[in-house]
Amino acid sequence: MNKQGNIWYVYKATIVAAVGGLLFGYDTAVVAGAIGFIEKLYRLSPAMKGWVASCALIGCIIGAMFSGVMSDKFGRKKLLITAGLMFAISSAGILMPLSLSWFVFFRLIGGIGIGTASMIAPMYIAEIAPAEIRGRLVSVNQLGIVSGILLIYFVNATIAGWHDEVWNISTGWRYMFGSGIIPSVIFLVMLFFVPESPRWLASKERWNEADDVLTKVNGKQKAQLELSEIKDTLNIEQGSFSEIFKPGVRKALLIGVVLCIFSQVTGINAIMYYAPEIFKSTGDATSSALMQTVLVGVINVLFTLVAIKYVDHWGRRILLLAGTAGMAVCLAVVGGAFYFDVAKGYVVLVAILAYIAFFAVSLGPLAFVVIAEIFSNRNRGKAMSVSIFFLWISVYAVSQSFPMLLSAIGSAYTFWIYMIMSIFAFVFVLKLIPETKGKSLEEIEKYFMHAEDKTSVKLNQSTLNN
Numbered sequence: 001m002n003k004q005g006n007i008w009y010v011y012k013a014t015i016v017a018a019v020g021g022l023l024f025g026y027d028t029a030v031v032a033g034a035i036g037f038i039e040k041l042y043r044l045s046p047a048m049k050g051w052v053a054s055c056a057l058i059g060c061i062i063g064a065m066f067s068g069v070m071s072d073k074f075g076r077k078k079l080l081i082t083a084g085l086m087f088a089i090s091s092a093g094i095l096m097p098l099s100l101s102w103f104v105f106f107r108l109i110g111g112i113g114i115g116t117a118s119m120i121a122p123m124y125i126a127e128i129a130p131a132e133i134r135g136r137l138v139s140v141n142q143l144g145i146v147s148g149i150l151l152i153y154f155v156n157a158t159i160a161g162w163h164d165e166v167w168n169i170s171t172g173w174r175y176m177f178g179s180g181i182i183p184s185v186i187f188l189v190m191l192f193f194v195p196e197s198p199r200w201l202a203s204k205e206r207w208n209e210a211d212d213v214l215t216k217v218n219g220k221q222k223a224q225l226e227l228s229e230i231k232d233t234l235n236i237e238q239g240s241f242s243e244i245f246k247p248g249v250r251k252a253l254l255i256g257v258v259l260c261i262f263s264q265v266t267g268i269n270a271i272m273y274y275a276p277e278i279f280k281s282t283g284d285a286t287s288s289a290l291m292q293t294v295l296v297g298v299i300n301v302l303f304t305l306v307a308i309k310y311v312d313h314w315g316r317r318i319l320l321l322a323g324t325a326g327m328a329v330c331l332a333v334v335g336g337a338f339y340f341d342v343a344k345g346y347v348v349l350v351a352i353l354a355y356i357a358f359f360a361v362s363l364g365p366l367a368f369v370v371i372a373e374i375f376s377n378r379n380r381g382k383a384m385s386v387s388i389f390f391l392w393i394s395v396y397a398v399s400q401s402f403p404m405l406l407s408a409i410g411s412a413y414t415f416w417i418y419m420i421m422s423i424f425a426f427v428f429v430l431k432l433i434p435e436t437k438g439k440s441l442e443e444i445e446k447y448f449m450h451a452e453d454k455t456s457v458k459l460n461q462s463t464l465n466n
Contacts, residue, residue: 009216010129013194014137017124018144019187020080020117023087025148027110027180029272031056033156034173041169042100054399055104059111060118060392067116068385076124076197079116081188086113088184095178097171110180119388123380126372127197130218131440135311135369142365143304148183149272150297155179199377199441202230229442230377249379252448255432256371256387262425263367264394266327267418268359270402271352272296299353303360315437316366317429323362324426330355331419339412363425367391373436376445 035053038044044052063083071079090110094103122141129137159175160168198217201210207227214223311319333351375383405414436444 006216010133010137013128014125014140016187016190016194017080017121018140019183019190020083020121021141021144022148022151023084023180023183023187024114024117024121025145025150026152026183027087027090027114027148028056029149029152030156030176030180031107033152033160034176037165037169037173038100038103041173050400052100052104052107054396056107056111056114057392057396057399059108059113060115061111061389061396062108063112063115063117064119064385064388064392065115066385067119067388068381068383071120071123071200072203072381075200076120076127077191077194079120080124081191083113083116083120084184084188084191086110086116088181088188091178091180091184095174095181097174115388115392118391119384122368122372123384124197126369126441127199127380128195128213128217131443132438133312134373135316135366135437136308138369138372139304139308139311139365141368142360143301143308146297146300146304146360146364150294150301152176152179153294153297198227199230199380202227203377226440226442229440232442249376249383249448252374252376253383253386255374256383257390258428259363259367259370259433260387260391261394262324262421262428263363264391264398265418266324266359266363266422266425267331267398267402267415268356268364269395269398270414270418271355296353296356299356300360300364303357304365307361307365310361311366311369312437315435316370317433317435320362320366320429320433321426323358323366324422324429326358327355327362328419328422328426330358331415331422335412335415335419338410338415370433370436373441373444374434374448376448377441 031053035049038052039049042048042052067079070082086109090106090113093106093109096102121144122138125138125141126134156176159172159179163172195213195216196209198210198213201207201213210230211223211227214226217223218226307319330351334348334355337347337351371384371387372380402414405417434444434447439447
């Protein structure tokens with residue numbers, strides 16, 4: 001066995017898990033290209049249109065709520081397989097010419113898959129990745145998400161171009177959803193070639209299997225040390241759900257929940273879901289607005305790659321601070337452009353693209369990185385489940401409130417609200433988020449156990465090394 005471990009073994013597992021992220025992005029964004037045709041086919045009222053567009057989010061909340069406990073019981077890999085099956089069932093069900101009620105039913109199933117994948121994929125990667133490149137590898141999951149969003153933009157456009165509008169209203173939109181069968185099947189096949197999480201195996205006292213995976217990842221000598229650390233921090237008997245609110249865990253839980261909320265209430269999904277409408281409000285034609293929306297997707301992918309490259313070099317805190325500060329400035333500019341009626345032209349486009357870039361190098365991938373790192377082996381599944389639950393609650397709240405805010409207070413003040421949230425996020429990161437780069441999950445766990453009684457969790461590197 002290679003004493004240094006097999007980095008390609010880790011990359012393979014990461015890529016496969018990130019395909020779950022791709023399905024997450026793909027299935028979340030597919031409705032953007034289909035909702036107009038569904039609205040015309042079923043003559044939807046505004047309220048029904050909102051429900052049809054967002055019903056999957058209810059499934060996401062359900063998936064996030066239960067996937068932590070289920071993954072602790074059955075394993076991370078089995079839950080990823082379950083998520084893949086739900087994606088496939090949802091896509092196949094909508095492809096069939098059934099009623100609107102059945103559409104909602106299958107979207108809820110797909111949403112449960114999204115909620116499950118959004119939690120399990122980054123957790124699985126964090127639990128198998130070597131400490132020195134863990135941030136980079138967990139960020140690959142976010143690359144999968146934004147790549148899935150960008151991919152479905154092009155798939156929707158291609159399918160819509162096959163025939164005329166009449167065909168798209170009757171049939172084409174079903175093909176948009178049905179296209180998800182292909183990546184779902186690919187994901188399910190790939191999952192048979194990756195291992196279970198070594199930390200989950202250890203929690204079930206399957207020490208030989210855990211040692212085998214860790215040896216392939218880190219080499220024999222380092223695997224033995226890491227397995228010893230896992231044994232020191234892991235109580236075999238699983239705790240109750242209430243345990244995540246006890247000293248030593250609750251501060252990490254607070255960080256995870258609030259960070260997930262900030263990743264959404266700073267406005268990202270308002271911009272991603274309503275980008276064409278935002279650009280049209282600046283005076284651009286529909287075709288131009290749609291092309292600018294694709295540009296948003298491209299920028300999202302490119303700057304996620306920047307985060308992957310630098311997260312383990314610069315660290316989580318630096319990127320989060322720079323990103324939230326940059327987002328606040330960009331949102332101030334967007335709000336100002338609408339307030340002073342200078343939104344036409346390239347001012348709003350440039351500011352929004354810059355906002356997307358700052359988000360993509362910070363809150364986008366790093367919210368998932370941080371919550372995958374800060375919880376103990378014993379409680380990671382349950383605590384991440386709670387954090388992701390609040391993330392999806394926030395997604396739903398922002399998606400529903402954005403059109404109402406635009407109507408009630410106008411574009412300028414709406415974007416300034418998101419600016420204020422970005423400032424709060426900056427302060428939160430500055431005061432409470434520790435730097436975790438290069439530390440094992442067990443070292444981070446010990447740090448939070450020692451930090452519970454402190455008023456600030458500014459990271460002390462010597463504490464982590466003890």
